[in-house]
Amino acid sequence: MTPELAASASAAAIGGVPSHFMLDPATYATGAELGFPGMSFYVGGRGGALGDVSAEVVTAAFVFFHPDNVADGWSQSAGAMGRIEAAEAFAACSHRWARQHLAGDLDVGRLAELAGKVSAAASPAGAPLFAAWRALPEPDDAPALALHRMNVLRELRGGLHGCAVLASGLAPEDALAVRTPFMAALFGWPEPGDASVHQSAWDQAEAATDVAMARVLSVLSEAERAEFVALCGEAIAATT
Numbered sequence: 001m002t003p004e005l006a007a008s009a010s011a012a013a014i015g016g017v018p019s020h021f022m023l024d025p026a027t028y029a030t031g032a033e034l035g036f037p038g039m040s041f042y043v044g045g046r047g048g049a050l051g052d053v054s055a056e057v058v059t060a061a062f063v064f065f066h067p068d069n070v071a072d073g074w075s076q077s078a079g080a081m082g083r084i085e086a087a088e089a090f091a092a093c094s095h096r097w098a099r100q101h102l103a104g105d106l107d108v109g110r111l112a113e114l115a116g117k118v119s120a121a122a123s124p125a126g127a128p129l130f131a132a133w134r135a136l137p138e139p140d141d142a143p144a145l146a147l148h149r150m151n152v153l154r155e156l157r158g159g160l161h162g163c164a165v166l167a168s169g170l171a172p173e174d175a176l177a178v179r180t181p182f183m184a185a186l187f188g189w190p191e192p193g194d195a196s197v198h199q200s201a202w203d204q205a206e207a208a209t210d211v212a213m214a215r216v217l218s219v220l221s222e223a224e225r226a227e228f229v230a231l232c233g234e235a236i237a238a239t240t
Helices: 003-016 019-023 025-033 040-050 055-062 067-077 083-101 108-121 128-134 142-167 172-179 196-217 222-239
Strands: none
Touching: 003 019, 003 142, 003 196, 003 222, 019 025, 019 083, 025 040, 025 083, 040 055, 040 067, 040 083, 040 128, 055 067, 055 128, 083 128, 083 142, 108 142, 108 196, 108 222, 128 142, 142 172, 142 196, 172 196
């Protein structure tokens, strides 16, 4: 399998499988127990890997969120715990979720191995959250490690996609309106209008993201890329 095909074929799993723990009510129940009000555990936990930075820096890394949305969550999360500690607590929720849901016939050990090989070789340029999450401590068990490393790749692809979207001339809220208009309010934007005028630019940005990810996936052999894509498909099936 070519790097280009692997990049496109693995995109849904890289973006979707780690997102499950972020949408799990149990994650925010844990956040509330730790002192994070409302949904601020998402901003404080995901962005906390960047360290004790300003809300503007987190906004720059998140790309698609309204700045006021990030600033509110960053401020609300400040009193709960230290920034890196918050990221580790957020990551621990992903580990717990993985242990509960990544079971069955999925070879989580091999998925973790291949995802780790990709992330270890990737440049952090243009993807600060990828660099920050790659530096966090990793869990010891295979299910948790597989999801942890998939989430690291999610931050990598997300950062590269953000760069591609901005380079295409799209505003972040317009790109969001094309891909996930139902998420606009959660991201802090008003209800989007007709996004069809932005579809072509978004398609170009997505293709550019695949090109960038293809370069990253070239660290794997052709057989390893095919195996990684197959495991990504199995991970989607296991978590749907």
